[in-house]
Structure formats: C-alpha cells, structure tokens
Amino acid sequence: MLRQDYSLWRCGRHEISLSRPRIMGILNVTPDSFSDGGENLDPKLAVEHALRMLDEGADIIDVGGESTRPGHEPVAADEEAERVVPVVRGILAAAPSAIVSVDTRHASVAKVCVRLGASIVNDVTGFIDPEMVRVAAESDCGCVVMHWNRGNGQSSRKSVRLDSTPARAVAARSVQASARRFTLPEEAPLMREIMGFLGDQARSLMRAGVAHDRICIDPGPGFDKAADQDVVIQRATRKLVSMGYPVLTAVSRKRMVGAVSGVTDAPARDAATLGICLSAIESGARILRVHNVALTAEALNSYWAVSRADARQAFVSLGSSVGDRMDYLSRAVALINEIPLTCVVQASRVYETEPAYGIKVPVANAVAELRSELHPSVLMDALLGVEERLGRVRDPEQAGHGPRTIDCDLVFVEDEEHAGRKLTLPHAHLGERDYVLVPMEDLMHDPVRFLMHAGVPVYAPEDRVGHVVGELGELDWQ
Numbered sequence: 110m111l112r113q114d115y116s117l118w119r120c121g122r123h124e125i126s127l128s129r130p131r132i133m134g135i136l137n138v139t140p141d142s143f144s145d146g147g148e149n150l151d152p153k154l155a156v157e158h159a160l161r162m163l164d165e166g167a168d169i170i171d172v173g174g175e176s177t178r179p180g181h182e183p184v185a186a187d188e189e190a191e192r193v194v195p196v197v198r199g200i201l202a203a204a205p206s207a208i209v210s211v212d213t214r215h216a217s218v219a220k221v222c223v224r225l226g227a228s229i230v231n232d233v234t235g236f237i238d239p240e241m242v243r244v245a246a247e248s249d250c251g252c253v254v255m256h257w258n259r260g261n262g263q264s265s266r267k268s269v270r271l272d273s274t275p276a277r278a279v280a281a282r283s284v285q286a287s288a289r290r291f292t293l294p295e296e297a298p299l300m301r302e303i304m305g306f307l308g309d310q311a312r313s314l315m316r317a318g319v320a321h322d323r324i325c326i327d328p329g330p331g332f333d334k335a336a337d338q339d340v341v342i343q344r345a346t347r348k349l350v351s352m353g354y355p356v357l358t359a360v361s362r363k364r365m366v367g368a369v370s371g372v373t374d375a376p377a378r379d380a381a382t383l384g385i386c387l388s389a390i391e392s393g394a395r396i397l398r399v400h401n402v403a404l405t406a407e408a409l410n411s412y413w414a415v416s417r418a419d420a421r422q423a424f425v426s427l428g429s430s431v432g433d434r435m436d437y438l439s440r441a442v443a444l445i446n447e448i449p450l451t452c453v454v455q456a457s458r459v460y461e462t463e464p465a466y467g468i469k470v471p472v473a474n475a476v477a478e479l480r481s482e483l484h485p486s487v488l489m490d491a492l493l494g495v496e497e498r499l500g501r502v503r504d505p506e507q508a509g510h511g512p513r514t515i516d517c518d519l520v521f522v523e524d525e526e527h528a529g530r531k532l533t534l535p536h537a538h539l540g541e542r543d544y545v546l547v548p549m550e551d552l553m554h555d556p557v558r559f560l561m562h563a564g565v566p567v568y569a570p571e572d573r574v575g576h577v578v579g580e581l582g583e584l585d586w587q
Contacts, residue, residue: 118355118396119322120251121228123208124564125168126524127355129413130390132405133210133398134159134167135361138192139176139184150192156199163204163529166406166486169229171398172196172222173212177233177332186215194221201226206537207528210253216240223248233257233332235310246317253357254310255327256303293337300345303328308352325355325396331363339365343385350393358389359398376400383408410484414450421525423479424552425492426518426536426545428462434473435459435581441495441515442477442586448491451481456584457548465544465575470512473581476548485522489532492517520545521563540566543573 118125125131138155159170174192175184193211200209210229211222216238219230223244231253236242245252307326314324328349330339339360349356360366362378370381379401386397386405390412399405413419425445429437438459446453456477464470481488499515520536527534539545540560546567549556557567570576 117322118251118325119249119320120208121223121226121249123228123251123526125208125251125526127395128524129417129419130394130409131168131396132166132402132409133169133171133357133396134162134165134402135398135400136162136170136172136196137176138172138174138196152195152199155196156203159196159200159207160203160530162402163207163527164531165403166410166484167402168527169208169210169396170200171210171212171229171231172200172227173231174218175213186217189213189215190218190221193218194225197222197225197227204528204530204533206526206533208526210251214238214241216244219244223250229253231255231327233329235306235329236314237310242314242317242319245314245319245323249323251323251325252314252319253325253327254307254314255332255359256306256329257332293341296341296345299338299341300348303342304349304352307349307354311352311354321354325357326352327357327359327398330360330365336365336368339363340369343389346389346392346394355396356389356394357396357398358386358394360385360389361399361401379404387412406484406486410487414482414484418482420480420482422523423481423485423488423519424521424545424549425477425479426474426516426520426542426548427477428472428474428516428518428544429514430468430470430472431512431514435584437499437515438473438475439584439586441499441517442475442584444495444498445477445479445492445517446586448481448483448488448495450483451479451488451491453586454478454480455552456586457551458583459581460544460548460577461579461581462544462575462577465542468512471578472544472575474544474548474575474577475584476545476552478552481522485519485525485527485534486532488522489519492519521560521565535560535563535565538574541568541573542575543570543577544575546573547577 116128118127136155136159138150140150172193174189197209200207209227210231211219211227212231213219214232214234229251232241233255234257235254311324315321328342361382362375366378366381367373372378372381383405397405427438427441442453442456457475459473459475462472462474496515496517501513501515518536520539522534525534546556553559560567
C-alpha cells in the first residue's frame with residue numbers, strides 16, 4: 110500500500126487538514142509572469158485580487174514577486190521585497206486569519222514575510238540555500254520543497270536499437286526508420302532524480318529542526334523540464350505521494366498543459382489545467398496551485414462531493430428578532446435539514462438574548478448541529494438561500510444589517526479554516542458570543558473545551574456579548 114497516512118500540514122499557526130484537497134491561489138506581483146504578468150503590480154489591486162480568491166474558495170494565497178518563466182530575468186532580493194511585502198501585509202490586515210504563502214528563493218524576503226505573518230515559504234530552488242534552511246528552522250512556517258532540473262537538459266526518450274542489416278527482400282528500398290519506439294522518456298531514471306532530490310532536501314530540513322509535518326513536496330513541472338517529462342511525472346504522482354509528504358500540483362497554464370490540450374494561449378488553459386489537477390487528486394495529491402480559483406473550486410467541490418463520502422460536523426447559529434421568532438427558527442432548521450448532502454443532527458432550545466452588535470431589540474437564538482458533505486462555501490450559499498426564503502433583508506445602512514426574520518451563521522466546520530469576506534471559519538466572533546456558547550451546551554457536554562481544543566479562544570462568561578437572559582422553549586422542526 111502507498112503511504113497516504115498524513116492528515117495535517119502544519120504551517121505557522123495553521124493546521125491545514127488534508128482530508129480533502131486544498132486550493133492555493135496564485136498571486137503574481139510581477140511585470141513579466143508568463144500568463145498574468147503586470148496584472149497585480151499595484152499592491153491595492155493585488156490585495157483585492159487575493160481577497161476575491163479567498164471568497165472564490167482559495168485556502169492559501171501564494172504571493173510571488175519574481176517570474177520564473179523560461180528566459181526570465183532574475184530579480185534582486187530588495188526589488189522582490191518591494192513588490193511582495195506590501196501585498197503580504199495588506200492581505201493579513203484585511204483578512205488576519207488568511208493562510209499566506211510567499212513564493213521566493215531569497216532567504217531575506219522569506220524571513221521578512223514570515224515575520225509579517227506569512228505561514229508558508231514556497232522555495233522554487235528546493236531549500237538548497239543554507240540561509241533558507243535557517244529561515245525555516247528558526248520559524249514554524251510550512252515549507253514547499255520544489256525540484257528544479259537546472260541545466261540537465263531533456264531526458265532522452267526511450268529507444269531501441271534496430272537490426273542494421275535489412276532483409277534481402279527490402280534491401281533495395283531506401284526507407285528511413287527511427288530508433289525511437291516509445292512516446293515518452295523512461296520513468297525510472299527521471300523519478301529517481303526527482304524523488305531523490307526531494308527526499309534529500311526534506312531530510313536536510315528535518316536535520317535542521319523542521320518537523321516532518323511542516324514539509325510539502327512539488328516536482329516542479331515546467332522548470333527546465335520538457336512537456337514529455339512533465340507528463341511522465343504527473344503519471345507518477347502516486348509514487349511521489351508514497352514518500353509520505355503532502356504533494357503540491359502546480360501545472361496551472363504551463364507548457365505541458367498546452368501540449369496535451371492543444372491550447373496555445375496560456376490564459377486560456379484553465380479548463381485543461383483542471384483536467385490534470387483532478388487526475389493528480391485521484392492519485393493522492395492534496396494541494397492544487399492554480400490561477401483560476403473560481404473554476405477550480407466549482408469543479409473540485411463537485412468532484413469531491415460525488416466521489417468521496419466525507420461528512421463533516423458543523424454548527425449553525427440561528428437568530429430571529431422580528432415577527433413570530435419561534436416559527437422562523439423552526440422553519441429555518443427544517444429548511445436546513447432539506448439541504449442536499451446535509452442533515453440536522455440536533456437543535457438546541459431557544460434562548461432570549463440581550464441585543465448585540467448594534468441590534469436594538471432582544472433576539473431569539475438557537476444553534477443547530479449538522480452533518481454535511483458540502484464544501485463550507487457551498488453550504489454557506491445554501492444557508493443564505495434559507496435566509497432569502499424566510500424573507501431576510503440586509504440593510505447595510507443599519508448596524509448588524511438591521512432586524513432580521515432569520516440569521517444563519519455558519520460558525521464552525523470540522524477540520525476547516527478559512528478566511529474571506531464571504532466566510533470565515535471558525536467564525537471570527539464565535540468565542541465571544543454567549544448566545545452561541547450557551548445553546549451549544551444543549552448539544553455537547555463542554556463546548557468551551559471542544560472549541561478551545563479546536564484552537565478557538567473562548568471568553569469568560571462575564572466578558573461575552575449577547576448574554577442569555579431566559580429560555581423560550583424547544584423548536585418544532587421535525
């Protein structure tokens with residue numbers, strides 16, 4: 110059996126669960142990247158693009174300030190830092206819980222970005238620089254070790270030697286014959302080189318003090334490799350997975366994608382990229398580094414939902430402040446129970462709570478425990494659909510968006526961290542809300558211990574907001 114026993118990639122303060130595939134959105138802040146050079150040179154535009162990718166489903170944002178396309182001009186560390194640092198700082202200012210990766214070969218740039226809060230160092234040179242190893246060892250960042258086949262040229266294709274003496278019957282013919290009888294290079298020497306390098310570099314990091322579960326490997330498609338070689342490498346993804354490290358697939362829009370799809374224009378290769386990514390996922394890769402996050406998320410979420418039984422525990426906070434509040438809450442739970450690939454396990458009693466976050470009237474609150482096989486962003490969209498069906502109106506001019514017939518907040522999903530304007534998991538204010546924590550006591554023995562074990566800081570009762578002041582009864586949702 111191939112090893113697939115990893116479950117976490119530890120990156121700084123984040124523990125990225127790899128029980129499902131993750132998307133790393135590419136953010137190039139360069140003038141000359143091969144498919145999107147110059148689009149995000151303005152730091153404000155770059156940060157906005159990063160936030161948009163988070164809302165589209167990116168789990169990680171990979172910020173790079175130096176193009177590594179064929180024929181690229183190397184960039185000095187100072188110039189790269191001028192491009193990258195404002196963007197890393199801006200992303201984390203706007204989304205403090207975002208997982209940010211810095212794509213750099215310069216130790217000084219990596220060090221600054223990690224100090225700013227970047228959680229991953231993605232080194233295209235594979236941590237061959239001792240200073241880069243020192244940055245990794247002196248921090249707790251995740252490390253992407255990539256293979257770059259510099260200067261080795263193209264591996265020859267498999268060949269056979271033919272009998273040079275033609276048969277008498279055809280001796281008079283003058284027909285040229287190729288010595289090559291195979292379409293691709295031989296796998297064994299190519300994978301020995303790549304897996305040997307990746308394994309050696311991973312061990313050098315571990316000898317320096319970097320934990321095994323902080324290391325991810327990338328075979329480096331397109332980096333001085335021919336399209337034929339890249340196809341061989343992608344077909345050998347299971348062998349890379351068997352090394353016991355998370356495998357990152359970074360083929361997005363690259364030359365190999367064009368070779369197998371016939372699409373010559375790099376920005377038009379997203380659909381073809383997706384086909385190769387799904388093949389890699391099926392072979393055990395768990396991180397996809399892509400330009401088009403929205404397309405990848407749609408396809409990956411659909412693929413995973415129908416190909417894997419992967420139900421997650423989730424909690425939804427429910428609130429109503431107008432009309433027949435008990436009826437709205439009951440109907441909301443019943444509608445949530447009808448969401449595809451989702452069921453309500455249990456619902457708490459309903460509690461009267463003090464106004465909070467600018468709301469002027471008391472609120473009826475409850476919490477529902479779910480099991481869902483939907484991606485959290487898809488589940489969130491379904492919950493917004495429940496709000497719409499029950500007449501929720503959001504008024505951006507009023508604090509807390511004003512009174513509501515129903516409010517459905519997805520506050521926690523098992524093994525999920527996410528940052529964005531549309532969805533943050535765990536919910537940024539979960540640990541301070543008495544009107545969530547008290548109803549959760551109906552659903553489990555010790556929600557405070559449960560949440561703190563999951564990394565959610567929980568406030569003391571006297572320091573919380575929206576305190577429970579009474580009980581209103583049970584929901585009738587069955």
